[in-house]
Amino acid sequence: MIVNLFGRIGRSTLQMIAKLGDVTLLSSRSLAFAGKSPWQGEHYVRQIYALGVGSFVIIAITGAFTGMVLALQGYYTLAKFGSESLLGSAVALSIIRELGPVLGALMLIGRAGSSITAEIGIMRVTGQLDALEMMAVNPLARIVLPRIMATLIALPLLVTLFDLIGLAAGYVVGVDLLGVNAGAYVGETVAKVLPEDLYAGWVKAIAFGFIVGVICTYMGYRAEPTTEGVAKATTQAVVAGSISVLAVDYILTSFFL
């Protein structure tokens, strides 16, 4: 019983390490094409455009609600210490350093990442990846790489959008609804948000964009070539992607403190 349990843990650990190795290998092979093959600007732009347009609305809505909730919740907490005037900076720092990149990444996984996985998985099932291979077009260079690049470039832009809308929504709730002094709110925000904070947020956004791209393309590329296989890969991409983003977020946050 106990031995069995240890055996299971050992086996799944080994499997996970093997998977990690495979992810690393596949993504580095894809990325190697970034320098080698002729510049595929057109494909990158098309992917970035698709991601941006597809995720724009959901990111904006999430940003708005996040800013509103933070202001509300923050006000309740800060009021206990009589320091409502700090509300602006509390909201801004939470969004810029933490919630913008993390929630932006999670939304990107749900909205665009899962469909990247499904798209590539379907190409696998229907033999389109093999067909590309037969036409001497490397699917890693042509399908995987542009999608990794797209999430890498699009997420920082989407996170910036998230931040701006989140800050605006926080202001509306804090100042117009809860009656915090407008000058104090803005002044606090401008005084406390330092360039390092913006920098930390963007570094996270770039890292998360990379992670989302790598994991979602990988899961599709290695999907078992059946319809259930693609469905499973899509779920796995969302789970593995979200957990990786949160784990890496912890690591990066500890660096930036």
Add this chain to the structure above:
Amino acid sequence: MIRTEGLVRQFGDVVALDHTNIEIKKDQVTVILGGSGSGKTTLLRMLSALDAPTHGSVWFGDEDLAQLSSKRLYELRGKMGMVFQYSALLNSLNVYDNVAFPLHEHSDLDESVIQTMVQMKLEQVGMRGFEQLMPSELSGGMAKRVAFARAMIADPDVVFFDEPTSGLDPISAGIVTTLIHDITKKTHMTSVVVTHDVHAALEIADHVILLWQGKVIAEGQADAIAQSEDPRVVQFIQGRPDGPIPFSRSKTPYHEDLLRVRL
């Protein structure tokens, strides 16, 4: 032109190809016949280097496919075309862009030249006028024909067909079969057709290879195969359930499984 030597491909415990030796001759239609699961698709994937053998080797001309650099392999792929079982058209592109894809990727030809070439190939397969349709708007037979046009757009030396007639109505199947035969003969192309369709096979084949459980069990000209007295060949061609090729695919005897009581 293509030759395999002691080809073995295992998937876990399943031996899909078992020391398979075959030779594909230039300018001929070679048909590889076999029931489902006999290793036909696996064999095609080896011949086109989409998959690597567990043991043994595949020779394309005088080059061992397993030893090639990826650059050289992609050069060789320029001489190969493949019509996949489910056509595998790129579903984000219309018929024209699918057929033109290899040229767009690998040549600097003017679009007007490409247009002419695409029209010629589509005319050959009887699909001219359908350029703007998307793959999802095509029937199975139409998709096969477009895939055929795509496979030969760059005038390859050899085209592989995986079950070109499966899933098609008899007329579409007949059209595709005739196309394979006629185009091979007219253009000095080599065709390798994998199928379980005995009728079509014997009709168009110069050379027939009969595959069973990953092994070649008979080989020869179509007439010779049709008249063979080898009981396995006769059973396959006549489609009889009883004979030397067993009905049951289980490895353990039935009574053993029945008697193994699980508590």
